[in-house]
Amino acid sequence: MISPELPSEIALLKKSEMKNIPITALFVDIGGILLTNGWDRYSRKQAATDFKLDWGEMENRHQLNVAIYEEGKLALKEYLNRVVFYQNRPFTHAEFRRFMFSQSKPLPQMIELVKCLKAKYGLKVIVVSNEGRELNVYRIRKFKLYAFVDAFISSCFVHIRKPDAEIFRLALDISQAPAQQVIFIDNTLMFTQVAEDLGIKSILHMDYQTTYLKLASFGLLNIA
Numbered sequence: 001m002i003s004p005e006l007p008s009e010i011a012l013l014k015k016s017e018m019k020n021i022p023i024t025a026l027f028v029d030i031g032g033i034l035l036t037n038g039w040d041r042y043s044r045k046q047a048a049t050d051f052k053l054d055w056g057e058m059e060n061r062h063q064l065n066v067a068i069y070e071e072g073k074l075a076l077k078e079y080l081n082r083v084v085f086y087q088n089r090p091f092t093h094a095e096f097r098r099f100m101f102s103q104s105k106p107l108p109q110m111i112e113l114v115k116c117l118k119a120k121y122g123l124k125v126i127v128v129s130n131e132g133r134e135l136n137v138y139r140i141r142k143f144k145l146y147a148f149v150d151a152f153i154s155s156c157f158v159h160i161r162k163p164d165a166e167i168f169r170l171a172l173d174i175s176q177a178p179a180q181q182v183i184f185i186d187n188t189l190m191f192t193q194v195a196e197d198l199g200i201k202s203i204l205h206m207d208y209q210t211t212y213l214k215l216a217s218f219g220l221l222n223i224a
Contacts, residue, residue: 023218025124025177026117027168027195030131032187033205034114035143036105038135043103050099051084051091058083069132072156076134100135106143109208115148117220126175128184130155130162151175162186163194172198183218185211 031037044062048055061083069079080093118125127149129136133156140146153171155161160170172179179199186192192202203214 021180023183024181025175027126027128027171027184029186030129033185034111038104070130070155071159071161072133101138104139118148124150124175126171127152128171132156162191165194168195168198
């Protein structure tokens with residue numbers, strides 16, 4: 001007669017089984033993970049200083065338009081017309097765009113880490129990012145993210161924006177990876193919590209070293 005498992009034994013078994021589930025996909029944000037943030041509060045504040053704009057007014061207008069801009073429902077020109085060029089300025093759209101795009105810089109350690117993970121474990125790399133279309137496309141092409149990313153679930157392409165859980169469900173569908181076989185890396189706590197609610201292992205990125213150690217704790221060892 002087989003003796004019934006004790007609750008503690010069941011828990012240990014489940015924990016053991018979870019350790020044996022292979023990671024098959026890596027979901028990553030772009031801003032703060034692979035590249036610097038594209039158009040964050042600090043960049044906007046610097047723009048207000050450099051172009052002598054009213055920071056408070058500019059930021060209020062940004063907050064009113066950022067959702068539809070990042071969801072791809074507002075082109076960059078329209079966004080700038082609402083946020084900056086709602087009155088005559090002594091500079092052009094092109095000059096302001098150049099400033100916006102110049103804020104993007106690569107984060108080489110993290111890029112190499114993701115490339116190494118993909119090569120060593122055959123992981124699918126899926127970007128899950130909130131960005132406006134023109135800036136997103138510029139960043140993908142400028143820094144050749146397409147060379148190692150398998151799919152871009154960018155808010156401007158899919159018209160859904162984090163923290164909406166649907167963007168993660170879409171990433172799971174497109175990657176065809178079960179949630180328990182995915183690791184998501186983002187530098188915004190709420191976004192990692194939403195992903196975890198769907199069963200996705202998540203890492204709140206603070207710096208290269210802590211993310212490296214967390215990846216190692218998920219069983220991805222000797223990755224750099």
